[in-house]
Amino acid sequence: MKRKATTYAQVSETIGAHITRDELLRALVAGDEAVSMSSFSGLELAGVDAGDTTFDELVFRDCTFEDIDFSRSTFANVRFIGCRFITCTMSRCWLNRVDFCGCSAPGLSVLKSRLTGVSLSDCQLRYADFSEATIKGLRASFTVLAESSWHASNLSDARFADCDLTRAEFFRTRLAGIDLSTCEIAGLVLSSDFHELRGCIIDPEQAVDLVGMLGVKIKE
Secondary structure, three states: OOOOOOOHHHHHHHHOOOOOHHHHHHHHHHOOOEEEEEEEEOOEEEOOEOOOOEEEEEEEEOOEEEOOEOOOOEEEEEEEEOOEEEOOEOOOOEEEEEEEEOOEOOOOEOOOOEEEOOEEEOOEOOOOEOOOOEEEOOEEEOOEOOOOEOOOOEEEOOEEEOOEOOOOEOOOOOOOOOEOOOOEOOOOEOOOOOHHHOOOEOOHHHHHHHHOOOOOOOOO
């Protein structure tokens, strides 16, 4: 049985809303604590399993997270600004009103997670895995999502503006009502009947890139 570390409630009695790196680390190691009402800048954390930790009302600025397992964690009202995620996973967690601004997280996995009101702005998320996730209210702008996977995800009320979705996989993910008209969508991976594209909003010039996938040739 894992030994419990100092709880956030005990920490808050002595230092209020200001948590040190070591106190944050102890809460993460405990795996079922709540960390809230704090701001971190230049923080570097590596090799931690955060377990069922709850993150609430936090700001992380210019922080580096390496080999951190955030699976099963809960994030609410959290902002990541200019942060780097290296071989981290957020699978099976809940991201509720979370902003990622200017972040780098290639290959980040949110497999089977729940995303509500998440914002991605000017981020590098190549190879990110959103497979089998429930995603509502996503706002993505100027973000690289090339070769990302959205396989069998439940995607609704999502907006993509000026994003790179080159070779992104939407196999078995409906794009009805999703506006991709300002995005790079060359080489999308879809099912053989292209059902995913039904109801998707694209620009006329993008249609030229898609006809090759449909087996259509345009005579010069």
